[in-house]
Amino acid sequence: AKESGRNTYAMYRPEMQAASDARLEMEKALHHATENKLFELYYQPQNNAEGELIGAEALLRWRDADKGFISPAEFIPLAEEIGLIVDIGTWVLDEALSQVATWLEQGKWQPSWRMSINVSPIQFQQASFLPTLKAQLEKHHVPASCVDLEITENTLLNDWATSLTKMQAIKDLGVYLSIDDFGTGYSSLKYLKSLPIDRLKIDQSFVRDLLTDHSDEAIVHAVIAMAKALKINVLAEGVETLPHFDRLKECECFFYQGYYFGRPAPADQFIASFVHDSPD
Numbered sequence: 001a002k003e004s005g006r007n008t009y010a011m012y013r014p015e016m017q018a019a020s021d022a023r024l025e026m027e028k029a030l031h032h033a034t035e036n037k038l039f040e041l042y043y044q045p046q047n048n049a050e051g052e053l054i055g056a057e058a059l060l061r062w063r064d065a066d067k068g069f070i071s072p073a074e075f076i077p078l079a080e081e082i083g084l085i086v087d088i089g090t091w092v093l094d095e096a097l098s099q100v101a102t103w104l105e106q107g108k109w110q111p112s113w114r115m116s117i118n119v120s121p122i123q124f125q126q127a128s129f130l131p132t133l134k135a136q137l138e139k140h141h142v143p144a145s146c147v148d149l150e151i152t153e154n155t156l157l158n159d160w161a162t163s164l165t166k167m168q169a170i171k172d173l174g175v176y177l178s179i180d181d182f183g184t185g186y187s188s189l190k191y192l193k194s195l196p197i198d199r200l201k202i203d204q205s206f207v208r209d210l211l212t213d214h215s216d217e218a219i220v221h222a223v224i225a226m227a228k229a230l231k232i233n234v235l236a237e238g239v240e241t242l243p244h245f246d247r248l249k250e251c252e253c254f255f256y257q258g259y260y261f262g263r264p265a266p267a268d269q270f271i272a273s274f275v276h277d278s279p280d
């Protein structure tokens, strides 16, 4: 075994060794962060065509002592690979619902607003997902109608029948369901009509070049028209400028999220920047 180990080892170049050392180090740090809950949630506003707040998306942040902020785009795939995503996802659910409960109590969160929470395909496919969701709702006494789960198209690929049953059970609780990054995955349009989905989030890659790329504009139009026919809401992601917002309004998009309305912010800053005191 030692022999073959050495032979395998010899195939690596030094820079590959450095890359795998860095990865191992990151794995260790992620284990440590998960065990000690060293994460934070940021919140990004979601708005309607009038510019009014309709909810927020909870976005995970990991600040490593040495490396500073590490992007979720980087560490979520790693967490999925090394089996930490279920624990992390449960923490996210717990933290986001605890935050909504606090804000509801303080009168800072309207009961009609929704907190969007990202759910990894691996997390969704766990048998424990539904019981965990129910337990979290009960623990925090948060109305199910305040919660929106964002799942991706690829979540549904694995086991269609089981996924559909689970989605229906989530809907029966009163929790909303959104398809995240819509247009980038592999879901078939045929399936869309049989899914208990409340909202499609048009991926920001289609929104970015909306003003200059005619095919992106055509796609956005088509998605909105199709969603309307299926009685599904549409939220456009990555709305960065007023011209983007204006064009999307012309397309009769329902809801909007992006830097134009506000960047993800820590809880206190989210309230200070985006929630205006209403007279009680």
Ligand code: C2E
Residues within 6 Å of the ligand: 044, 058, 059, 060, 071, 072, 073, 076, 089, 092, 118, 119, 120, 180, 181, 204, 237, 238, 239, 240, 257, 258, 259, 260, 264
């Ligand atoms: P996502 O779910 O598509 O989240 C939207 C991403 O776009 C966020 O990046 C957000 O900060 C960014 N964004 C928002 N508005 C704009 C805009 O106007 N322009 C541009 N260029 N970007 C904008 P973030 O926070 O870095 O998250 C990246 C991805 O990591 C998320 O993409 C999601 O897939 C994943 N993620 C984040 N939090 C969680 C979580 O709690 N659980 C899971 N499973 N995944 C998460």
Ligand code: CA
Residues within 6 Å of the ligand: 267
């Ligand atoms: Ca907190």
Ligand code: CA
Residues within 6 Å of the ligand: 057, 118, 150, 180
């Ligand atoms: Ca999302």
Ligand code: CA
Residues within 6 Å of the ligand: 180, 181, 201, 203, 204, 237
């Ligand atoms: Ca997205």
